[in-house]
Amino acid sequence: MVIAKAWVLKKHFDGFPKTSDFDLKKIELPNLKDGQLLLESVFLSVDPYMRPCSRRDMKEGDIMIGTQVARVVESKNPAFTVGAFVMGNSGWRTHFISDGKDVQLLPSSWPESLPRSLALGTVGMPGLTAYFGLLEVCKMKPGETVLVNAAAGAVGSVVGQLAKIGGCKVVGCAGSDDKVAYLKKIGFDEAFNYKTVKSLDEALRKASPDGYDCFFDNVGGEFASIAINQMKKYGRIAVCGAISQYHDSVPQKGPYVQLPMILKELQMEGFIVSRWSNRRDEGVKALLKWVMEGKVKYHEQVTDGFENMPMAFIGMLKGENLGKAIVKV
DSSP states (O other): OEEEEEEEEOSOOOSSOOGGGEEEEEEEEOOOOTTOEEEEEEEEEOOTTHHHHHHHHOOTTSBOOOOEEEEEEEEOOTTSOTTOEEEEOOOSBSEEEEOSTTEEEOOTTOOTTSOGGGGGTTTSHHHHHHHHIIIIIIOOOTTOEEEESSTTBTTHHHHHHHHHHTTOEEEEEESSHHHHHHHHHTTOSEEEETTTOSOHHHHHHHHOTTOEEEEEESSOHHHHHHHGGGEEEEEEEEEOOOTTTTTOSSOOOOOOSHHHHHHTTOEEEEOOGGGGGGGHHHHHHHHHHHHHTTSSOOOEEEEEOGGGHHHHHHHHHTTOOSBEEEEEO
């Protein structure tokens, strides 16, 4: 008999999430049936999308949404051997049972030298978000200038590096001097701390006086309102996130996008990476190759202990992480 631990959403978030919004439960798992496997979470992901999607997709009392890298500890499914590692989407829990249809084996080519937690970050959903957002939404071209905000986060840090691989000039902004130093270390051409500049408008103009061809937006709000006015003619904006607005109880008001959109004939498109789930293997293969070649560098903010999931989630939303926020069970 296996007793799983799971974090449930005790109360829907009102403003910024609090540790009291979560509850730790114990769940007794049944014995395996034919075709099933028992999995033990090794690494769990905390991501910004969990904040808005919890309200949309969850009821109070549900297990918190999220993905994990898990190890097969018992199997009655011939496609999965004991000891194999998989990617799952079973929420914040230490153990779970699967029929194998809702999990994916890590690539057989996964090098022993790379942490498997990268399957939740640079070689996982955030990396794929950067990959398809740049290629399919921004449609970046060599010689263009790419702007990315929240640039030291799990998605933004990969966006900048992929844009450099694609032959672009890259401008990034982040919320601390240490993060700005990290961006320059991994190859960003220009980077600044948006919290300390006197004028965001001036900082963006200084970083790229000619404007921006592509804007990969993870923040929304005031930043996006200012940046959109510095887009070049026929610029493309990929709307990936709106972390500046996730905790608002009253929606923010304008400025509005219509005039710059019309006058500069811009394209602005929101997207979710699952749109390209049929091309997942393509993206993973490319990202894994670039990581192994040293062309894409990574940093993980690892929190030890399943009991610290809420703390890691809240810290990530506060911007305390550099790169991908991970919890190690």
